[in-house]
Amino acid sequence: MTKRGPRGPVPIYQVIANAIKDDIAAGKLKAGQALPTEGEMCEIHGASRLTVRRALEVLREEEIIYTVRAEGSYVGPRDAPQIREPWEFEKIAACLVEGIKRGEYGQDQVLPSQSELIEQHGAAKKTVSAAVALLREQGWVYTVPAIGTFVASRDKWPTES
Template sequence: MLREEGLVYTVQGEGTFVGPPDKGARQTRKTPMYRQIAEDLVERIRGGDLRPRRSIPSETALVEQYGVARETARRAVGLLREQGWIYTVPQRGSFVSPREKWPHE
């Protein structure tokens, strides 16, 4: 109903925002938000803030920190897993991979 009334709009993979769609701002973003989150986490891993075999921030923490939808945080974590930066243990969480498993760039 809010969307139909023009009070909010949704950008797939990024979230729902208050107000009318701002097409100008949308076009200036070159990197999708989930990739920006993943890049930030990679920098934290490289910088030693997130250490091997230690947990990364939860989806809930990422949602709160970046102000994004849960699916956006989930996509960021999935990308890091695909790239080899992290691994996930079911029912336990996601952890930074050992250094020797990190992608070669």
């Protein structure tokens, strides 16, 4: 599939690359902002995944975007703070943090079990596990194997919260 440009047919991958450049120039996409996923771009442009990947490759070669493996592509430069929608596990973790801050879960109080969190959030086991792992990494909670995950003492909580 091609479109006609001033000098003849323009390959669809170039049409996609140009559309992304136009969105950046118009301020619709900002430095550090995540691009739509490959699948979303396929739908938007009616193109194959291979064609979308070629467009992204062109933009990477021109250093307009960069790609983080297993995350996605972002508008450059690489050192710009990333702007993206939170992933589902981050949303679940944020919800639990809010409950901790509001006092719904006190110090050394057990959090809902993995199966309860799966039911509450309609999420997969892996997603819930990632949310709890993030809270552990940040210092909000600690886990006692075969017992449960508990709210950490305030002095362990992240200072920027």
